[in-house]
Amino acid sequence: MTLPRPRILLTNDDSINSPGLWAAAEALSPLGYIEVVAPAVQQTSMGRSFPREYDRSVTRRSLTVHGKEWTVWAVNGSPAQALLYGIYQVMCGDMPDLVVSGINYGENIASGITISGTVGAALEAASLGIKALAISLETPVSMHYNLSKEVDFSVAGYFCGYFAEKLLTRVMPEDVDVLKVDVPANATPDTEWVVTRQSKQRYFYPAPGEPDPITGVQPMNYEARMDLSTPEPNSDLQVLVYEHKVSVTPISLDLTSRTDFDKLRNLIRR
Numbered sequence: 546m547t548l549p550r551p552r553i554l555l556t557n558d559d560s561i562n563s564p565g566l567w568a569a570a571e572a573l574s575p576l577g578y579i580e581v582v583a584p585a586v587q588q589t590s591m592g593r594s595f596p597r598e599y600d601r602s603v604t605r606r607s608l609t610v611h612g613k614e615w616t617v618w619a620v621n622g623s624p625a626q627a628l629l630y631g632i633y634q635v636m637c638g639d640m641p642d643l644v645v646s647g648i649n650y651g652e653n654i655a656s657g658i659t660i661s662g663t664v665g666a667a668l669e670a671a672s673l674g675i676k677a678l679a680i681s682l683e684t685p686v687s688m689h690y691n692l693s694k695e696v697d698f699s700v701a702g703y704f705c706g707y708f709a710e711k712l713l714t715r716v717m718p719e720d721v722d723v724l725k726v727d728v729p730a731n732a733t734p735d736t737e738w739v740v741t742r743q744s745k746q747r748y749f750y751p752a753p754g755e756p757d758p759i760t761g762v763q764p765m766n767y768e769a770r771m772d773l774s775t776p777e778p779n780s781d782l783q784v785l786v787y788e789h790k791v792s793v794t795p796i797s798l799d800l801t802s803r804t805d806f807d808k809l810r811n812l813i814r815r
Contacts, residue, residue, distance in 0.1 A: 550577045550578050551576060551577035551578070551641075551642040551643060551713050552577060552578050552580065552636070552639070552641045552642050552643075553573050553576065553577045553578065553579050553580070553641055553642065553643045553644070553645060553709070554580050554582060554628070554631050554632065554636065554641040554643070554644045554645070554670075555569055555570055555573060555579055555580065555581045555582070555583070555644075555645050555646075556581075556582055556583045556584075556624055556627050556628050556631060556644070556645075556646050556666050557569075557583050557584070557624065557646055557647055557648070557649065557662075557663060557666070558584065558587075558588045558589050558590075558591060558623075558624040558646075558649065558661070558662025558663050558665070558666065559587060559588075559589060559649060559650055559692060560583060560584050560585065560586050560587050560588065560619075560692070561581070561583040561584065561585060561606070561608075561617060561619045562692060563583075563650070563692055564692065564694060564696065564698060565647060565648035565649060565650055565682065565696070565698050565701070566581070566583055566647075566648070567610045567611070568648055568698030568699065568701065568702040568705070569645055569647055569648045569680070569698075569702060569705045570610070570615070571610075571611065571702060572702035572703065572705045572706035572709075573645060573705065573706060573709055575706070576706065576709055576710055576713060577642065577643075577713070580618075580631060580635060580636060580641065581615060581617040581618065582603075582617070582618040582620060582627055582628070582630065582631030582635050583617070583618075583619065583620070583624075583627055584619070584620055584621075584622060584623065584624060584626075584627050584662075585604065585619035585620060585621050586621075587690060587692075588622075588623050588624055588627075588662050589650075589651075589662060589689060589690060590660050590661070590662060591623040591624055591625075591662040591665060592625075592659055592660050592661065592662060592664075592665040593625045593659075593664075593665035593666075593668050593669055594623050594625065594665070595622075595623060595625060595626055596622070596623055596626075599621050599622040599623070599626065600621055601620065601621060601622045601626055601630060602620070602621045603618055603619070603620050603621075603630050603634055603635070604618070604619045604620075604621075605617075605618055606618070606619055618630075618631065618635050623662060623665070624646065624662035624663065624665055624666035624669075625662075625665050625666055625668075625669040627666065628644065628646075628666045628669050628670055629669065632673070640673065640674070640675055641675060642675075642676070642713060643675070643676045643677070643678065643709060643712055643713055644666070644667060644670035644675050644676070644677045644678070645677075645678045645680065645705065645709055646663045646664070646666040646667045646670075646677065646678070646679045646680070647663050647678075647679060647680035647681055647701075647705065648680050648681065648682055648698050648701045648702065648705055648728075649661070649663040649679075649680070649681035649682065650681075650682065650684050650688055650689050650690075650692070650693075650696065651681060651682070651683070651684050651686070651688070651689040652681050652682070652683040652684075652727045652785055652786075653679065653681045653725065653727060654727055654743075654744060654748055654781040654782050654785055654786070654792065655743065655744040655745070655746050655747065655748035655780075655781065655782045656743075656744065656745055656746060656747055656748070657747065657748055657749050658725065658743060658796075660749075661679075661681075663679050663680075663681055664679045664723070664725060664796070666679070667679035667723045667725070667796075668722070668723060668796070668798065670723075671722035671723050671796075671798055672798060676712045676713070676717070677722070677723045677724070678705070678708055678709055678712055678723070678724050678726065679723055679724070679725045679726070679796075680701065680704065680705050680708070680725075680726040680727075680728070681701075681725075681726070681727050681728070682696065682698060682701040682727075682728050682730070683727065683728065683729050683730040683785060683786075684696055684730060686749075686767065686768060686769055700728060700732045700733060700734060700736075701728040701732070703734045704726060704728050704732075704734075704738070704791060705726075708724055708726055708793070712724060717795075718795075720795075720797045720799065721795040721796075721797070722796060722797050722798045723795075723796040724793060724794070724795060724796070725743075725781070725792075725793070725794040725795075725796050726738075726791065726792070726793050726794075727781060727785045727791070727792040727794075728791050729785055729789045729790065729791065731789060732789075732791060736789075736790060736791055737790045737791065738790060738791035738792075738793050739779070739784045739788075739790050739791065739792060739793065740793050740794075740795070741779055741780055741781045741783075741784045741792045741793060741794045742779060742780055742781070742794065743780065743781055743794055743796070744777050744780035744781055744782035744783065745777070746771075746772055746775065746777065746780075746782060747770075747772075748769060748770070748771065748782060749767040749768070749769055749770075750767060750768055750769075750770045751765055751766075751767055752765075752766045752767055752768040753765055753766070754766045771786060771787075781794045
């Protein structure tokens with residue numbers, strides 16, 4: 546008896562036109578049936594948001610990528626909105642076996658992961674009980690928005706397929722709702738991967754830009770910075786940025802602090 550092929554919903558936050566998305570599609574194709582539903586335009590840093598200003602329209606498109614014809618869906622909304630429209634409109638409410646979000650331009654590490662639309666879409670999938678993978682490639686900040694074709698996603702694609710296959714064929718431990726994978730810029734398929742925890746440090750810092758000469762509006766950009774004085778062994782920041790290894794971080798939907806509840810209760814009651 547032949548088992549049905551798994552259904553994988555692929556999304557991102559860099560838009561339907563991102564080379565990273567298509568590197569993921571190519572890597573996932575041998576594993577199952579791929580449904581590509583992604584934001585119509587760049588949605589970096591949207592987190593798990595549901596902005597009301599978008600009309601959430603869904604447009605069917607035909608694209609040729611690396612000689613293969615694809616029918617895809619572009620959503621005028623955030624990554625989390627694209628995910629939901631993919632499930633409830635494109636897939637008619639049938640839950641996919643796996644959601645993959647990425648491959649993102651730029652690493653998603655440390656305390657800033659709640660800003661990430663890549664991670665946000667994966668968390669939205671996890672909230673519906675769907676296995677989810679959020680995968681990102683380390684790139685310079687200057688390439689986070691421009692969909693540069695100079696970025697080579699082939700190795701990140703390899704790791705995308707590798708960890709997607711593991712999620713499809715294995716039962717993850719309790720409290721592992723999302724696997725967050727960050728691939729260093731200089732990685733090869735032989736680069737070691739390490740299970741990490743999320744760093745509590747800040748990694749992307751605000752960097753005010755030059756005011757617009759006409760409007761006077763000053764853009765708020767960002768830059769990557771590391772606090773060398775407080776290393777965090779086995780954190781995603783340490784493993785990716787300092788050790789240049791693939792970081793694999795298990796993420797939970799439970800954001801509750803691990804503090805002692807009795808101590809906290811007594812402190813508040815004083």
